[in-house]
Amino acid sequence: MKYNEQRAIDSATDLFWKKGFQGAGMRDIQQALDMRPGSIYARFENKEGLFTRVINQYAEHGRARLQAVSEHQEPLVALRTFFVEEVTGASEKRYKRQCLLVKSLAEFDNLGEAAKQAILNGMDALHEGFGQVVAALSAPPHNMIKGDESLIAHWLQEQFVGLRTLAVYASDARINLLIDKLLLDLKGHWPALNRPASDE
Amino acid sequence: MKYNEQRAIDSATDLFWKKGFQGAGMRDIQQALDMRPGSIYARFENKEGLFTRVINQYAEHGRARLQAVSEHQEPLVALRTFFVEEVTGASEKRYKRQCLLVKSLAEFDNLGEAAKQAILNGMDALHEGFGQVVAALSAPPHNMIKGDESLIAHWLQEQFVGLRTLAVYASDARINLLIDKLLLDLKGHWPALNRPASDE
């Protein structure tokens, strides 16, 4: 019987999300995927190989969701929905609130080269996704933002990371207010680019 | 010869910061502290006991630094300096840019109860520290902010977490611009409190 590879990666995603790369032992993985060690190694080569696949799929999924936001006819509304879903959803599995990429970044030094690259590429993929959203908001017919698109994309990514981390232990009411604040600031002022960091 | 306990905890902080709780093996710890297993267990009871001490000291240090910011005669200037130091400092040991509490939060499910509590208490300590800064900025003679102090403190904490995570892999120039943006937004508008999350 051929095992459904997609389902295996989904299960592994859940497990790594909950326990992290080091925290998830091969025996946990065997149980979660309902596969015996030989099968896992035949298919994914390694624990790290499986992890790399998980990270790649996770990042690609996030990038695709952000692209969908950018193609929505009301990108700002879609962006708010995106944040609310990612940050206050999964209240039954609270560990899913923290971004898997950020969680994996915490184990960076203990990972092999392939996994490291996957994480960095994943970060770049998210940045690219946010960049598409910013581009949509800046262009006609919306013209909602003016400023350096790449910088604003990094800013959104920063907000995303911060919110999701805080959401692990703060109340939903708080998080919703912080999303409100985020949308206010998005339309707010931006620092001039050609000026080195200064005060006021 | 009696070993300097403070130096031991400092060395352990460095090690846990670099490798994480699970990633740092007892033999790594023995080498870093230059202590034999028996001594470590006599003094700290556990790997987890040592880790808990590290987290407690780290959080208390952060809280104290924020209190100093709040007592500065120019709290806003001190706040900027605080962010710049925490986020773009330690370029030689880049792993120190990520907040140790956030890094530890990623291992939450794999820790014992004592360590979990230490992390949550540490988060609360940071929130309290940011709260003191907000209080100083809101009160005379500065009157720089008006809004719910606890909410703004959570917002600052969110910015802190997001920035430090991004700073692990983004350029310093980017990070400095994002700090500029942060200070603009701090003085900007805040969502009304008595209203549930809504769109503009």
Added chain:
DNA sequence: TTATGACTTGAACAATTGTTCAAGTAAACC
């Protein structure tokens, strides 16, 4: 000198880690 107490040592322990591999199964191809 002897006894006490705090501290240190490092070999050793059981348990767990990621990984391998010879043997087995079953569908596909000639």
Added chain:
DNA sequence: GGTTTACTTGAACAATTGTTCAAGTCATAA
């Protein structure tokens, strides 16, 4: 029907994990 190919199984492996403990060190007190 026989061979190949892809996949599966689970016992077993060496290495590493956190932890223990009998024995040793050394300053101080009696």
